[in-house]
Amino acid sequence: MTIELEYSxxxxxxxFLLFELKQVIKLKQKGLSNQEIRKMVKEENLFQFNNQGRINRSLPSVMKRADVIDSTLASLFLEGSIEVGKIINLYAIMKTDLLFYEFMDEVIREKLQNNNYLIEKKDINLFFAAKAEQSEKVANWSETNVEKLKRAYMQVLYESGMLRTRKGKELNRLIIDEQIRNHLTQIGDARFLRAMGE
Incomplete structure (x- = not known):
């Protein structure tokens, strides 16, 4: 299923929401509809958040990610190691967030290809400046929004294992499980592997 994505x-x-995605995938595996899952997450506080606002903000993204994870990846996600789960989640984030995918493809992939393991503030600033020139939508975002987004990108890199330390600048090469690699290649999603530095 191809969704036409726009910058968001x-x-x-x-x-990153790894735990939350796991909860939703488990319910999907049980055959629950998206509507039933949304209701359950909210009524039973399955994400274990302490406020409803946070659930409302994160649930649409988690649902979108769960929708792009097919049954093969869902099984690997639920049965595999935490590392396997992190890579599948990173894939789902890229597949549902065009701007983040472009960041991975244009900044991270290029660095890893050139064996440059440093991600600096200027790299992220240049990326967002270029996108603001290409897209009116990005150009119209407030500075606060963009700053938060830069932090969110670094957070995803850290939680996925691509950034060695939370506040650091040193990148790691991910070790991608062969089953994931083969499956993504088979379904025509090898570009996401390349964006992870494969």
Whole structure:
């Protein structure tokens, strides 16, 4: 299923959310509809958030990610190691967030290809400046929104294992499980592997 994506800053309210995605995928595996899952997450506080606002902000992104994870990836996600889960989640974030995918493809992939393991503030600033020139939508975002988004991107890099330390600048190469690699290649999504530095 191909969704036409446009640039969005939704990563601000929903950065990595690995645990939350796992809850939704488990319910999907049980055959629950998206509507039933949304209701359950809210009524039973399955994400274990302490306020409803946070659930409302993150749930649409988690649902979107769960929708792009097919049954093969869902099984790997639920049965595999935490590392496997992180890579599948990173893939789902890229697949549902065009701007983040472009960041991974244009900044991270290029760095790893050149064996440059440093991601600096200027790299992110240049990326956002270029996007603001190409897109009126990005150009119209407030400075606060863009700053939050830059932090959200770094947070995703850190939680996925691509950034060695939370406040650091050193990138890691991900070790991508062969089953994930083969499956993504088979379904025509190898570009996401390349964006992860494969």
């Amino acid at each position: 800053s939704s990563l601000n309210g929903a950065s």
